[in-house]
Amino acid sequence: xxxxxxxxxxxxxxxxxxxxxxxxxxxxxxxxxxxxxxxxxxxxxxxxxxxxxxxxxxxxxxxxxxxxxxxxxxxxxxxxxxxxxxxxxxxxxxxxxxxxxxxxxxxxxxxxxxxxxxxxxxxxxxxxxxxxxxxxxxxxxxxxxxxxxxxxxxxxxxxxxxxxxxxxxxxxxxxxxxxxxxxxxxxxxxxxxxxxxxxxxxxxxxxxxxxxxxxxxxxxxxxxxxxxxxxxxxxxxxxxxxxxxxxxxxxxxxxxxxxxxxxxxxxxxxxxxxxxxxxxxxxxxxxxxxxxxxxxxxxxxxxxxxxxxxxxxxxxxxxxxxxxxxxxxxxxxxxxxxxxxxxxxxxxxxxxxxxxxxxxxxxxxxxxxxxxxxxxxxxxxxxxxxx
Numbered sequence: 015x016x017x018x019x020x021x022x023x024x025x026x027x028x029x030x031x032x033x034x035x036x037x038x039x040x041x042x043x044x045x046x047x048x049x050x051x052x053x054x055x056x057x058x059x060x061x062x063x064x065x066x067x068x069x070x071x072x073x074x075x076x077x078x079x080x081x082x083x084x085x086x087x088x089x090x091x092x093x094x095x096x097x098x099x100x101x102x103x104x105x106x107x108x109x110x111x112x113x114x115x116x117x118x119x120x121x122x123x124x125x126x127x128x129x130x131x132x133x134x135x136x137x138x139x140x141x142x143x144x145x146x147x148x149x150x151x152x153x154x155x156x157x158x159x160x161x162x163x164x165x166x167x168x169x170x171x172x173x174x175x176x177x178x179x180x181x182x183x184x185x186x187x188x189x190x191x192x193x194x195x196x197x198x199x200x201x202x203x204x205x206x207x208x209x210x211x212x213x214x215x216x217x218x219x220x221x222x223x224x225x226x227x228x229x230x231x232x233x234x235x236x237x238x239x240x241x242x243x244x245x246x247x248x249x250x251x252x253x254x255x256x257x258x259x260x261x262x263x264x265x266x267x268x269x270x271x272x273x274x275x276x277x278x279x280x281x282x283x284x285x286x287x288x289x290x291x292x293x294x295x296x297x298x299x300x301x302x303x304x305x306x307x308x309x310x311x312x313x314x315x316x317x318x319x320x321x322x323x324x325x326x327x328x329x330x331x332x333x334x335x336x337x338x339x340x341x342x343x344x345x346x347x348x349x350x351x352x353x354x355x356x357x358x359x360x361x362x363x364x365x366x367x368x369x370x371x372x373x374x375x376x377x378x379x380x381x382x383x384x385x386x387x388x389x390x391x392x393x394x395x396x397x398x399x400x401x
Contacts, residue, residue, distance in 0.1 A: 016060075016062040017040060017041050017042055017062065018042045018043075018044070018059055018060070018061035018063075019036055019041045019042070019044070019061055019065065019128065020043075020045070020046065020055055020056060020063070020064045021033060021036075021043065021044070021045045021046075021064075021065045022045075022048070022049060022052040022064060022066045022070070022078065023045075023047065023065070023067040023070070023094060024047050024067060024071060025067070028067070028094070028117075029047065032065060032124070035121045035124060035125065036125070039125055041128075044059055044061065048070065048071070049066075049070060049072065049073035049075075049077070049078035049081070050073060052064070052066075052078065052082075053078075053081065053085070056085075056089055057085075057086070060088065061089055062088075062089065062132060062135060063092060063128055063131060063135075064082055064090070064091045065092050065094060065128075066079060066082070066091050066092070066093055066094065067093075067094045067095075068093050068094060068095035068096070068097070068102070068106075068114075069095070069096070075094075076105065076106070076109060079091050079093065079106065079109050079110060079111055080109050080110065083109070083110035088135075088139065090134075091110065091112055092111065092112055092113045092114065092127060092128065092131060093106050093111045093113075093114040093115070094114075094119075095114055095115075095117065096116070096117040112131045112134065112135070113130075115127055175383070179381075204235055204238055204239060207231065207235055208231075208236075211228050211231040211232050212228075214228050215228035215229070215232070256296060256297055257295070257296075257297075257298070258293040258294075258295060259293055259295070259298050259301060260291070260293050261294065261326060261333060262287055262326055264298055264301045264302050265285065265305055265324060265335070267302065268306055268309060269283055269285060269305075269324065271306075272309050272310075272313065275313060276313060279313060279317055279318075279319060280318075281313060281319060281321070281322055282320075282321045283322050283324075284321060284322065284323045284324070285323075285324045285325075286323070286324070286325045286326070287325075287326045287327070288325070288326065289327065291326060291327070291328040291333050291400075292328070292400060294333065294378075294398065294400060296378060300374045300377070303370060303371070303374060304371050304374055304375065304396070305324075305337070307367040307368065307370065307371050308337045308371065308394055309322065309324075309337065311367065311368070312337065312338075312339035312392070314360070315339055315341030315342060315391075315392070316339055316340065320339060320341060320391070321339070322337075322339050322340075323337070323338045323339075324336070324337050325338075328400060331399060331400045332398070332399060332400060333398045333399075333400050334395065334396065334397050335396045336393060336394070336395050336396075337393070338387060338393040339391045339393075340387075340389075341390075341391050341392060342390070343387070343390060343392050344384060344386060344392050346386070349384055349385070352368050353368050353369060353371075353372045353382075353384075355369040375398070378398050378399070379398070379399050380396060380397050380399065381396070381397045382394060382395070382397075
């Protein structure tokens with residue numbers, strides 16, 4: 015227990031007498047004949063009790079009491095006063111005095127009062143420590159809860175993404191079986207229609223109107239055949255040739271092919287490469303198809319200008335490509351549908367482009383996700399394993 019006591023009184027006899035009594039009872043005593051010196055001793059020694067005279071020159075006892083309680087809250091103050099009015103007692107207690115002693119006082123009364131205040135101080139300081147510990151524990155519990163909620167949210171998001179990937183895989187597998195059968199069943203009569211249309215055209219060459227009709231039939235046949243080719247591409251890999259490919263070179267070539275369109279639309283093309291990613295074993299045409307689809311979609315959404323950003327980086331055996339635009343973004347309800355075959359918001363779209371992108375990314379063991387950018391626009395993030 016802290017048994018340091020400071021006596022602040024402008025009467026030397028009180029200082030000497032009080033110091034002698036308290037030292038005899040085992041207290042470590044410090045004295046000061048004015049409040050300013052007393053502040054410095056309290057700051058340096060941190061006594062448990064300050065015995066403070068009510069009437070002093072320079073700084074009076076009431077002012078000193080308030081100052082000590084504000085600056086040194088762990089030092090409890092007992093006031094000496096020669097005025098025993100009830101008003102002064104109330105004023106002192108309101109200002110923060112732990113007790114007050116009337117002059118003249120007996121040695122026994124002085125010691126008993128100090129012992130009582132020390133016990134009170136010990137209890138209150140312990141309670142304060144317990145409250146601080148309680149607050150600290152509550153904050154730790156709150157932090158644990160926040161961390162638990164964050165981890166649950168992360169795991170829930172991972173499960174949602176895994177579930178979405180499973181559904182996408184199932185859709186692509188089902189589409190593969192469906193498209194293969196459809197292509198076979200549709201192409202046979204389609205070839206017959208195209209053949210007979212060509213025969214008809216050769217027999218009506220003298221009639222321009224009939225020639226235009228047959229030309230329209232042939233064009234529609236070719237359009238349907240093109241749709242079938244795209245449909246097959248979403249689920250079945252075309253003939254490919256694997257070789258060592260630098261993705262940054264593929265991106266550069268694809269971006270170059272869109273430079274004129276971007277200039278006409280007043281779209282700024284920004285490419286960024288972090289480090290020097292190693293080459294990967296891939297088919298260059300397949301990789302080009304990924305970026306062609308993403309850049310074409312981005313430019314479609316920025317017909318009145320904007321910024322198209324492509325960032326390439328790698329870390330931890332993972333190559334990451336981010337393609338972002340400043341268009342109007344994707345409605346939240348569509349974010350889980352954009353990779354579905356046939357899903358499109360374009361008036362003349364087929365809904366195959368992003369399905370093909372997904373199929374190619376998965377071919378290389380990668381992942382792709384779409385998200386809306388905080389400042390507006392859309393961002394596609396592609397992760398492809400290195401090796």
